[in-house]
Amino acid sequence: MKKLFFVLVMASLLIAACSGGSTSATQAPAGGEKIEIRVWGHQAPAFNEANQKMFDDFMAANPNVTIKYETFPWDVFIQTIQTSLPAGNTADVILIPGGYTCRYASGGQLLEVPADVMTLDAAKGIFYDAPLGGQTCDGKMYGFPAEYNIEYGGAYVNPALFEAAGVAYPPTWENWDAVVADAKKMTTLGSDGVMTVAGLHYTNSDQLFTYFLAGILEQGSEYFAEDGRHFNFNSPEAIATIQKLMDMAQKDGVVDPIIFNAESEWVGDSFAQGHNAIGVLGSWYAGDAKIGYPDLTFDYVSLPPMMGSEHKFVSVGGWGYVVGKSTQHPDLAWKLVSFLGADQANVLFFNSKSATIPAMKSVATDAKYVEAVPFAAAVLPILDAGGYQGNLTDPDQLAYEIVYPTILDAIQGNLTAEEAANSINEAANAMVDAAQ
Amino acid sequence: MEISSLFKKEVVSESGKLTAKQRRFAYTSLAPILLYMGLFTLFPILWAVVMSFFSYTPIRQGSWFLGLGGQNPFVGIDNYIELFTGTGKPAEVFRLAVKNTFLFTALVLPLNLVITLPLAVLLESIGERFKTLFRAIYFLPTISSSVALVIIWSYMYAPGWGLLSMMFKAIGLVPPKSWLQDPNTVYFGVPLAMLCVVVAHVWQDFGYNLVIFVAALQSIPKTLREAARVDGASIWQEFWLIVVPLLRRTVLLTSVLTVISSLQVFVIFQLLTRGGPKNQTQTMLLSIYENAFKFANNLGLSAAMSMILFIIILILTVTQFRILRTEWEY
Numbered sequence: 001m002k003k004l005f006f007v008l009v010m011a012s013l014l015i016a017a018c019s020g021g022s023t024s025a026t027q028a029p030a031g032g033e034k035i036e037i038r039v040w041g042h043q044a045p046a047f048n049e050a051n052q053k054m055f056d057d058f059m060a061a062n063p064n065v066t067i068k069y070e071t072f073p074w075d076v077f078i079q080t081i082q083t084s085l086p087a088g089n090t091a092d093v094i095l096i097p098g099g100y101t102c103r104y105a106s107g108g109q110l111l112e113v114p115a116d117v118m119t120l121d122a123a124k125g126i127f128y129d130a131p132l133g134g135q136t137c138d139g140k141m142y143g144f145p146a147e148y149n150i151e152y153g154g155a156y157v158n159p160a161l162f163e164a165a166g167v168a169y170p171p172t173w174e175n176w177d178a179v180v181a182d183a184k185k186m187t188t189l190g191s192d193g194v195m196t197v198a199g200l201h202y203t204n205s206d207q208l209f210t211y212f213l214a215g216i217l218e219q220g221s222e223y224f225a226e227d228g229r230h231f232n233f234n235s236p237e238a239i240a241t242i243q244k245l246m247d248m249a250q251k252d253g254v255v256d257p258i259i260f261n262a263e264s265e266w267v268g269d270s271f272a273q274g275h276n277a278i279g280v281l282g283s284w285y286a287g288d289a290k291i292g293y294p295d296l297t298f299d300y301v302s303l304p305p306m307m308g309s310e311h312k313f314v315s316v317g318g319w320g321y322v323v324g325k326s327t328q329h330p331d332l333a334w335k336l337v338s339f340l341g342a343d344q345a346n347v348l349f350f351n352s353k354s355a356t357i358p359a360m361k362s363v364a365t366d367a368k369y370v371e372a373v374p375f376a377a378a379v380l381p382i383l384d385a386g387g388y389q390g391n392l393t394d395p396d397q398l399a400y401e402i403v404y405p406t407i408l409d410a411i412q413g414n415l416t417a418e419e420a421a422n423s424i425n426e427a428a429n430a431m432v433d434a435a436q
Numbered sequence: 437m438e439i440s441s442l443f444k445k446e447v448v449s450e451s452g453k454l455t456a457k458q459r460r461f462a463y464t465s466l467a468p469i470l471l472y473m474g475l476f477t478l479f480p481i482l483w484a485v486v487m488s489f490f491s492y493t494p495i496r497q498g499s500w501f502l503g504l505g506g507q508n509p510f511v512g513i514d515n516y517i518e519l520f521t522g523t524g525k526p527a528e529v530f531r532l533a534v535k536n537t538f539l540f541t542a543l544v545l546p547l548n549l550v551i552t553l554p555l556a557v558l559l560e561s562i563g564e565r566f567k568t569l570f571r572a573i574y575f576l577p578t579i580s581s582s583v584a585l586v587i588i589w590s591y592m593y594a595p596g597w598g599l600l601s602m603m604f605k606a607i608g609l610v611p612p613k614s615w616l617q618d619p620n621t622v623y624f625g626v627p628l629a630m631l632c633v634v635v636a637h638v639w640q641d642f643g644y645n646l647v648i649f650v651a652a653l654q655s656i657p658k659t660l661r662e663a664a665r666v667d668g669a670s671i672w673q674e675f676w677l678i679v680v681p682l683l684r685r686t687v688l689l690t691s692v693l694t695v696i697s698s699l700q701v702f703v704i705f706q707l708l709t710r711g712g713p714k715n716q717t718q719t720m721l722l723s724i725y726e727n728a729f730k731f732a733n734n735l736g737l738s739a740a741m742s743m744i745l746f747i748i749i750l751i752l753t754v755t756q757f758r759i760l761r762t763e764w765e766y
Contacts, residue, residue: 078729079729082494085494085495086497086503103495104495107496107507109497190596192610194613196596256613258614258617258619258620259614261617263617263709263713394731396730396731397525397526397731400730401525401526401726401731405714412619427524427525430523430524430525431524434518
């Protein structure tokens with residue numbers, strides 16, 4: 001009898017342990033009962049602060065709802081969603097980075113935006129193409145873009161270095177040659193011949209990738225092959241773009257790519273330390289710079305097109321709100337997502353507070369936004385010229401393992417533009433073939 | 437029943453085998469740790485072996501059985517073939533990473549032993565108070581956070597204004613343009629960036645072997661060394677003919693531990709060079725990490741890389757044990 005009792009107790013303990021935590025997730029809430037909505041995001045003070053305020057507002061308007069906001073460091077966050085989404089064990093709402101939505105949506109791990117919440121056609125009128133493209137997959141909308149990630153069209157300028165070199169400030173460059181001409185004046189070498197100030201720092205990974213694609217597009221070409229999956233990275237336009245990127249370092253000498261690249265003298269830190277006069281980087285860095293370097297004086301200014309006469313570029317999209325398929329409260333989750341991503345007042349608040357570029361057209365043209373985020377004015381006029389980058393198969397591998405190291409190698413003098421273009425083309429298409 | 441009663445002589449059967457009660461007790465006692473080991477050690481290893489035969493990524497929907505099958509199909513040894521002969525970027529980089537990992541290990545092992553063994557002998561020859569102090573100083577980097585140490589070394593290696601560059605300039609030498617990111621600076625076939633990582637790693641790691649050598653030196657009977665001295669041996673002869681042979685087992689142990697740890701170094705590469713420049717410091721572990729979590733989450737390919745690393749470590753360890761096998765005891 002004692003043995004039977006022992007076995008029963010152990011069995012019940014085991015069952016309790018195995019089923020721990022699942023009760024609240026599976027039971028339907030009774031009327032008036034508190035419902036908990038879990039939201040996941042990455043650890044970014046400005047984002048987290050803005051989101052928390054909106055969550056508080058949502059909870060105030062919906063007293064039966066508690067929002068549990070969990071944030072993770074970037075690497076942990078990415079790995080967490082990679083393992084949890086397929087396992088069906090995620091938060092109800094996820095603030096997901098640009099380029100990731102389609103990856104999970106095509107695996108059936110995200111819910112499509114219900115038509116009664118917003119249709120794709122309606123969204124096209126509300127949001128810019130690039131960020132909306134980041135939340136769309138196979139013609140279906142899976143989330144609401146929270147911001148417009150743009151690494152193109154703007155640069156940080158250091159007034160002290162402009163003044164020291166006798167260069168007019170603020171700069172009003174009519175074309176790319178004018179940018180390079182000013183950069184040459186501000187480039188400084190030490191007594192040992194080592195570059196101490198780069199006039200123009202553009203040799204960061206994101207920038208080389210962004211401007212490589214933009215350079216091809218600005219010349220009226222395409223980087224996708226006819227099948228829409230493979231790439232055409234060794235076109236004359238691609239080679240010309242690489243050559244331009246090489247010439248600025250090798251002929252004009254505005255940057256030493258051995259010292260200034262993604263791993264050494266990263267453009268943001270380098271700019272903040274006065275090691276580059278014109279730092280090509282996305283507007284998102286301005287918020288970080290203001291917090292990290294409160295005494296730094298800088299401006300964010302427009303850059304002209306590098307390879308053509310008109311701006312044309314692509315973007316990874318931007319952060320967006322999505323709903324995991326495992327949610328037990330889809331209606332409430334979409335209500336929250338709409339509150340965060342479709343309510344103009346909230347979107348204005350989020351973009352102003354987080355200093356991000358708006359994905360919503362009406363917010364980008366709102367005077368209150370420009371007043372709150374003045375440095376964004378440099379890129380606001382070109383937002384319509386951007387498109388979504390498309391299905392790059394594995395965007396991270398393409399950008400950071402194929403395009404960036406190869407172009408940097410060419411800029412460092414180890415490859416010709418043709419060799420670099422052919423190498424990128426071969427590796428990128430091999431990546432597509434491997435994925436198929 | 438008292439636990440101590442289980443071990444009383446009278447309860448052990450005459451054949452020396454455990455009684456039923458003792459067996460039950462043993463199984464019950466071992467069950468939690470076996471369960472833990474099975475779940476968190478054995479299962480992940482088996483899971484990695486299985487995954488290496490699948491084109492597996494958790495992003496895709498597989499079958500009900502651990503996500504295998506379906507969109508994560510069985511591919512046999514294709515992942516291994518790809519790694520050995522494939523033309524894709526991950527395979528190409530991995531083959532380079534294998535070479536770099538061996539190069540790193542080949543540089544670290546002798547450098548570590550050349551520093552630690554003489555230093556241990558020196559430490560043994562000084563007074564007890566200073567011995568403890570120096571042992572603590574040398575061991576400090578080993579127990580410090582790798583991340584903090586990498587930050588210190590990144591300032592040392594900073595181009596232009598870094599400590600090393602300034603020291604070079606102070607003594608009239610021209611420092612390299614970039615210690616960690618110049619792909620064109622190579623000494624005796626070894627990229628400068630790799631040399632820099634080796635120096636930083638040995639600095640961090642040598643305290644561990646030092647402590648082992650000091651302990652081993654203390655265990656050598658003084659009578660042996662005294663007898664050698666009585667027989668007229670010089671200090672040098674005493675070291676080479678008495679101390680070094682008696683430390684052979686310890687050299688084996690430290691060699692095996694150093695090789696295994698060198699093959700698995702991750703943090704210092706990830707934070708100091710991220711595999712650059714031009715993949716000159718890309719190691720196997722970096723490749724495994726990048727393919728599993730940074731790029732397309734190709735866990736199948738990463739698992740195959742892990743298996744190759746495991747086999748390499750196994751072969752090297754067994755070989756080292758055979759080469760340095762000794763029968764001596766003292």
